[in-house]
Amino acid sequence: MNVPDDVRAAMRKTNEVFDTQVVGRQNISELDRVYTRNARVLPPGSPMLEGREEVKAFWQGAIQALGLKSAKLTSVDAEAVGDCVIEIGRADLLVSSGDTITVKYVVQWKQEDGDWKWNVDIWNASE
Amino acid sequence: MNVPDDVRAAMRKTNEVFDTQVVGRQNISELDRVYTRNARVLPPGSPMLEGREEVKAFWQGAIQALGLKSAKLTSVDAEAVGDCVIEIGRADLLVSSGDTITVKYVVQWKQEDGDWKWNVDIWNASE
Numbered sequence: 001m002n003v004p005d006d007v008r009a010a011m012r013k014t015n016e017v018f019d020t021q022v023v024g025r026q027n028i029s030e031l032d033r034v035y036t037r038n039a040r041v042l043p044p045g046s047p048m049l050e051g052r053e054e055v056k057a058f059w060q061g062a063i064q065a066l067g068l069k070s071a072k073l074t075s076v077d078a079e080a081v082g083d084c085v086i087e088i089g090r091a092d093l094l095v096s097s098g099d100t101i102t103v104k105y106v107v108q109w110k111q112e113d114g115d116w117k118w119n120v121d122i123w124n125a126s127e
Numbered sequence: 128m129n130v131p132d133d134v135r136a137a138m139r140k141t142n143e144v145f146d147t148q149v150v151g152r153q154n155i156s157e158l159d160r161v162y163t164r165n166a167r168v169l170p171p172g173s174p175m176l177e178g179r180e181e182v183k184a185f186w187q188g189a190i191q192a193l194g195l196k197s198a199k200l201t202s203v204d205a206e207a208v209g210d211c212v213i214e215i216g217r218a219d220l221l222v223s224s225g226d227t228i229t230v231k232y233v234v235q236w237k238q239e240d241g242d243w244k245w246n247v248d249i250w251n252a253s254e
Contacts, residue, residue, distance in 0.1 A: 040204070040215060042231050044171065044251035048203070048215065076175070077167070082209030086235050086247065088167060088175065104169050106233055106249045108213050120213065122233045124171035124251040 003078045010116040015073040023071045028056050036112045042122035067096025085109040102126045130205045137243040142200040150198045155187050163239045169249035194223025212236040229253045
């Protein structure tokens with residue numbers, strides 16, 4: 001757990017943009033503040049997505065299909081390596097049925113345009 | 128793709144140990160050559176596993192449950208960051224029914240005891 005406090009704060013800010021802006025308001029363009037330009041996203045049951053256009057199309061569809069209401073992201077472990085952070089985390093996803101789906105994830109974080117963003121993003125079901 | 132050739136060769140060697148020794152011969156103790164001592168493994172449908180004992184118990188059960196015959200691992204992208212490598216890959220898993228299951232994965236590699244090993248390992252279904 002060697003990640004500086006200012007980087008942790010920046011990571012929390014990015015996660016809040018995802019939760020409140022992207023998921024909460026379905027403001028898909030805010031994904032530019034969440035993912036790097038060359039981000040790779042590996043959703044369960046889908047081929048790897050590459051770049052913001054594919055990532056935006058995926059989340060637009062997934063948020064609507066699930067009726068996703070919020071995404072609370074909790075860091076379980078984070079390690080600074082080189083100019084990156086490797087994070088293991090837990091996401092609690094509130095969906096329109098009222099159920100909460102819990103998934104675990106690994107994110108490689110990189111700094112881009114002054115913000116810390118998700119450069120590689122993969123998750124799967126916790127149970 | 129800034130990973131030196133000798134590191135790539137070491138990564139391939141580790142992957143071959145997993146395929147031929149662990150999966151092919153069900154020699155579970157060879158996982159010591161594959162995973163770091165403090166490895167975290169995030170299998171779909173399971174809580175996170177931590178450390179070699181949990182990892183060995185998982186693979187012993189999974190290999191038998193699936194009738195896993197081989198695991199061909201293909202690097203899709205690998206990036207050296209600090210003293211680690213972050214790899215995105217594809218695994219083609221041959222199971223006893225004769226079917227091949229394809230999954231995609233992200234592995235954080237670290238060097239330990241002279242070998243390159245899996246320190247964080249997460250995967251999910253490709254379709």
